[in-house]
Amino acid sequence: MRPAGAVNPAGATHPAPRPGLRERKKRRTRDALLRAALELFTARGYERTTVDDIAEAVDVSQRTFFRYFASKEEAAFFVARLAEARFVDAVRARPPGEPPLEALRQSLAESWGSIGEAIEQLVPLELHMRFYQVIETTPALLAAHLRRATELEEEIARVIAEREGLDVDADPRPRVVVAVFGAVMRVTERIWSARGEATLGALRDLTAAYLDQVEPALTGDWRGDRPPLA
Amino acid sequence: MRPAGAVNPAGATHPAPRPGLRERKKRRTRDALLRAALELFTARGYERTTVDDIAEAVDVSQRTFFRYFASKEEAAFFVARLAEARFVDAVRARPPGEPPLEALRQSLAESWGSIGEAIEQLVPLELHMRFYQVIETTPALLAAHLRRATELEEEIARVIAEREGLDVDADPRPRVVVAVFGAVMRVTERIWSARGEATLGALRDLTAAYLDQVEPALTGDWRGDRPPLA
DNA sequence: GAGGCTAGTGACAGCCACTGACAGTTGACA
């Protein structure tokens, strides 16, 4: 079986059948590993914490760690996966008439508005936010993050294409909007993490400001003296 | 010393002082390793070829491989680095009046026009092109490729900002254009490599077509029935 | 052109991420 699978199957209608002891224990172990991993990663760096360190902190064997997480990297991005899934759901739920770029913007605002508490149930939100700085400054993690981001983009491009009744492989526009949107997000992520203020609010504001700059940036004429931002 | 360093220091004015025996031998070893690596990677896959395999193919020790390349990954991207450096140079050399996006487009066309022969001196061009499909289909390599791409983007953003007399950290536009440009390139790279035709020409045409779609993709209205492309 | 210097190399030992195999333990359920 796959302990690291989806937290909850999508179509659960009943109030939650109270998992058995075994299930709860597993969950506790996984959460403990997750939390220990993130704490060690942010405290002493990703490369400098070994999987053995994490396992030891939770008092399980290294082998057990790898039964919960396919890799050290997977543990690092476990929480981020939650947020991404929310975002995709939000895009799917957007009203059909809305222009694509606007739908993406709104989905982002929406999912960021509600993701905090979901994360908090797993690990302290502040820890998760600080961990982004570790991602951004660790080559191996940054690489993994970018790869995951492109996978996410492909998924979203398909959603957008479906909304608009287009074929992703025949019409370039879905992939292009999503790619542009993603590119701006990554630029803001980097700048945001480079500054000290690792809060969701700061990231949200910065992203909004940068998205507003896409059109001005693409026009040939930059002489219009647009006001630079803080 | 660093055998994998720049092929030729920029400011070489003399006709080339004929390197000693030692230097030539080193160069030959490095090129042999490079070629063997790329051949093995494309033949049986990146993950399935060990560094020992590569070293054995050239009849040196594994330790020696790591004296030429800091990592297996570095060997994989050695040739790509050449192409990137050319591109950056091309951007720097663009006439100052040109709009940023246009400068990037032209630089791309220019560098792709001349990079072929430079690569051919190191490894067969066709091998290099086929290797892109390996990159695209190997998670570890794709991740590394994306990270390298963002580093390149940062460098180019600074060049663009300087051209326009702006401060990269105060004005978002340089980073945004470059990010958008890079995003489109990556989308086309992926589509191009997914199709069979691994030629520079095919990539160039596809990129041009996709760049033309940026503006249409960003406008809210997609009803204009733009012609999808082949 | 003999001898010393040192860059380049091979051999070896060791770290860390990760995997397969096997056996012991413990919830779940009849």
Place this chain on the structure above:
DNA sequence: TGTCAACTGTCAGTGGCTGTCACTAGCCTC
């Protein structure tokens, strides 16, 4: 309560990568 299956620990092994050390072979000086 006993059986089964899930979960876990232990152990051995692979591959990427690094440090160390001794040795060989270009290079340079006298």
